[in-house]
Amino acid sequence: xxxxxxxxxxxxxxxxxxxxxxxxxxxxxxxxxxxxxxxxxxxxxxxxxxxxxxxxxxxxxxxxxxxxxxxxxxxxxxxxxxxxxxxxxxxxxxxxxxxxxxxxxxxxxxxxxxxxxxxxxxxxxxxxxxxxxxxxxxxxxxxxxx
Numbered sequence: 001x002x003x004x005x006x007x008x009x010x011x012x013x014x015x016x017x018x019x020x021x022x023x024x025x026x027x028x029x030x031x032x033x034x035x036x037x038x039x040x041x042x043x044x045x046x047x048x049x050x051x052x053x054x055x056x057x058x059x060x061x062x063x064x065x066x067x068x069x070x071x072x073x074x075x076x077x078x079x080x081x082x083x084x085x086x087x088x089x090x091x092x093x094x095x096x097x098x099x100x101x102x103x104x105x106x107x108x109x110x111x112x113x114x115x116x117x118x119x120x121x122x123x124x125x126x127x128x129x130x131x132x133x134x135x136x137x138x139x140x141x142x143x144x145x146x
Contacts, residue, residue, distance in 0.1 A: 028072035039111045045087040053134040
């Protein structure tokens with residue numbers, strides 16, 4: 001089999017990221033709560049209140065984690081009325097990094113439990129869920145990890 005020489009015409013260069021952007025992404029990936037958020041967003045956008053209910057921490061803490069992820073270019077936000085939704089930032093050079101991190105952590109028990117809970121949360125209209133005080137029990141969800 002002949003060796004093909006790589007040329008600009010037959011091989012696209014892999015995307016590159018400036019070092020400071022890569023460091024920012026690595027810092028953002030360096031906290032379990034932020035890794036949990038990235039895993040939750042795999043199935044689509046979520047409102048801050050939905051993420052807060054699953055993480056079980058103060059909304060201000062969730063907002064700080066989301067700001068770190070947004071600064072790193074890992075998530076994007078969209079305001080819809082009075083709700084702010086977050087989704088994975090797609091199409092950038094950090095996509096592969098996020099996918100690999102999620103793949104490596106896929107077997108984690110906490111992420112599996114979060115996925116179970118977020119599926120139930122997604123089934124309730126955001127307005128109704130927020131009116132419930134973000135109480136998982138009111139939508140019939142019991143955490144198995146607490």
